[in-house]
Amino acid sequence: MNILEVEQLSIWDQHSGKALVHDSSFQLRKGSCLAIVGESGSGKSLTCRALTRLNPKSLAQSGKIVFKGIDLTTLSEAEIRQKRGKEIAMIMQNGMSAFDPSCVVGVHFRETLGQHLGWKRRVADDHMIKAMERVMLQKPVELLRKYPHELSGGMLQRMMIALAIVLEPDLIIADEPTTALDTISQYEVIQQFLLLRQTIGSSMIFVSHDLGVVRQIADEVLIMRSGEIVERGTTHHIFTNAQHEYTRYLMATRATLSDHFRQLMEGS
Amino acid sequence: MSIYIVKRMVLAFLLLIIISLITFAFINLSPLNPAVVVLQAQGIPDTTEELIRQTEQQFGLDRPFFVRYLDWGMACLQLDFGHSYVTNQPVWSTLGPAFVNTFKLTLVSSIAIMIVSVVLGVICALQVGKKVDKTVRGIAFILTAMPSYWLAALMIWYFSVKLDWLPTSGMDSYRSYILPVLIITISYAGIYFRNVRSSMLSNMNKDYVLYGRASGLKESVVMMHILRNSLQVAISIFCMAIPIILGSTVVIENVFAWPGLGSLSIRAILSRDFPVIQAYVLILAISFVIFNAISDMINAAMNPRLRNGL
Incomplete structure (x- = not known):
């Protein structure tokens, strides 16, 4: 059963009329993880934001986005707002800039939980603290009182995952969640994503240009290039039997990079 | 803190x-x-x-x-x-009362400047690129380009002489404040509201706004976060406008015969009255330092990242 069906999604700039994403259709099975891979500017993030209509007003979109049987494009602003966060949660690329710099991070969690579940401060904090312990964050009570600049990108990313654990969304959209992290934090965050899928059984769209990460986490892969889907298939298929020239190019680049890395390591 | x-x-x-x-x-x-x-x-x-x-x-x-x-x-x-x-x-017997008079005018004007700048800045940022935004910016541009003494003369002629609504000069009642405050506000708010506007616009494109929306927060809640971060600019404006106006009311004070520091300092400079000039310069410098410090402290209270900067 598909939890999400995107049909002929197009996104274009209203001023210049330039097409940014062209006629892309894809499906997401319930409980599975779809990776969208492509270079910067290929329309990955635009596609993700278009799902909950988060792109700026200067960008227009057309096409159907059927989520759990409802076409999200027909909902009113208030109706789609109730879905954002609660049913479709987003994990941002850069934790350091994802929180209001003038508030302690706890404020965002309280506001979000208060908005969706009507929880008061105490209840919201209690749930957040439990979820933060599950994503292996030390001293959660103190963390909630910290400002974003006092925490690391990896910690903030795990806090966003913790919020998703509390809200139990049906779909999680992670927009390049590991790009801004160092290798060790990347590994930890990926572990948390795997755990997150196990715990709440949500479906996931994972945007990345890191093929190593994609191989670990995704069931299916979608390759995008300049606003169009050029290839799709199961992770195994894409990694072993890519058909499209561009996909093979991506694989080859990755191979060159890792070969070079291996040479360096062996050389030392 | x-x-x-x-x-x-x-x-x-x-x-x-x-x-x-x-x-x-x-x-x-x-x-x-x-x-x-x-x-x-x-x-x-x-x-x-x-x-x-x-x-x-x-x-x-x-x-x-x-x-x-x-x-x-x-x-x-x-x-x-x-x-x-x-x-x-x-x-001090002459400088004191003059300082108080100028300070009153400055304070009322700064409050007016801040309110006008914030209101116009926020409206223009929300309506960016639309008619309201363009009209406000156009009018502000023309008004700030006019010399304040000329604007003052025009307004005195229209409101005081022709319509006889407001006093032409002096400092008698609250009605004496209206014209000078209006003119000072026009010449400063027209510049400052642009700062508020651009600060709002840059904050509206920040990641935290996207994450707030993506988390399903109401538009009003998201807007409060944007305002909270943008208003730091407005507070700096407000605090720095006070000493700047204190030091530059000379023209307005002369036009409206306001018994303040401006006219006093001009007289002192022309007659080389050193003690008065010294005191005048010192008072202005002190007010710059004090209001700058106040603005820094308020900003540090609102933006924790600044606290480590000293």
């Missing part, structure tokens, strides 16, 4: 000492012998050597520079800025 406040106050105090020293030194660098100025100001035509020495002794001008500076500094702390060379009156 309290550590920041203490540090900031120490810094402000050091600045004040440096400023007072520079003020005092500059006045002393003037090629004119103050004793001669005193005698001339008092209308004595023949300034003999002996008379000059006598005057130097009388005003303590024969002592070393640092002794005079310390003496002057300590006296200033007690609002004793010495005696005017021209009138022989204590400086």
Whole structure:
């Protein structure tokens, strides 16, 4: 059963009329993880934001986005707002800039939980603290009182995952969640994503240009290039039997990079 | 935060000492012998050597520079800025009331400037690129381009002379404030609202706004976060506008015959009344330092990242 069906999604700039994403259709099975891979500017993030209509007003979109049987494009602003966060949660690329710099991070969690579940401060904090312990964050009570600049990108990313654990969304959209992290934090965050899928059984769209990460986490892969889907298939298929020239190019680049890395390591 | 406040106050105090020293030194660098100025100001035509020495002794001008500076500094702390060379009156007795008058005008104007800047800035940012935004920016551009004395003359002619609604000059009741405040507001708010607008616009494109929306927060809640971050600019504007207006009301005060610092300082400069000039410069410098420190502290309270900057 598909939890999400995107049909002929197009996104274009209203001023210049330039097409940014062209006629892309894809499906997401319930409980599975779809990776969208492509270079910067290929329309990955635009596609993700278009799902909950988060792109700026200067960008227009057309096409159907059927989520759990409802076409999200027909909902009113208030109706789609109730879905954002609660049913479709987003994990941002850069934790350091994802929180209001003038508030302690706890404020965002309280506001979000208060908005969706009507929880008061105490209840919201209690749930957040439990979820933060599950994503292996030390001293959660103190963390909630910290400002974003006092925490690391990896910690903030795990806090966003913790919020998703509390809200139990049906779909999680992670927009390049590991790009801004160092290798060790990347590994930890990926572990948390795997755990997150196990715990709440949500479906996931994972945007990345890191093929190593994609191989670990995704069931299916979608390759995008300049606003169009050029290839799709199961992770195994894409990694072993890519058909499209561009996909093979991506694989080859990755191979060159890792070969070079291996040479360096062996050389030392 | 309290550590920041203490540090900031120490810094402000050091600045004040440096400023007072520079003020005092500059006045002393003037090629004119103050004793001669005193005698001339008092209308004595023949300034003999002996008379000059006598005057130097009388005003303590024969002592070393640092002794005079310390003496002057300590006296200033007690609002004793010495005696005017021209009138022989204590400086504070004329400067004090003038300062209060100018400060009243400045304070009312700054509040008006802040309200107008924030309201227009927010409206334009929300309507960016639309008719409202373009119209407001266009009108503001024309108004700020007009010289304030000309605008003042026009308004006096229209509102005071033709319609007879408001007094033409003086400082009698709250109605005297309306025109000067209006003109000062027009000349400053037209510039400052752009800062609020651009600060709002840059905040609206930040990641935290996207994450807030993506988390399903109401537009009003997201807007409060944007405002919270954008208003730091407005607070800096407000605090820095006060000393700037204090020092630049000369034109407006002259047009409206406002009994303030502007007209007083012009007279003092023309008659080389050193103690009055010194006191005037010092008061302006002090208000710059004080309001700058206040603005820094409020900003640090609102933006925690700034607290580590000192």
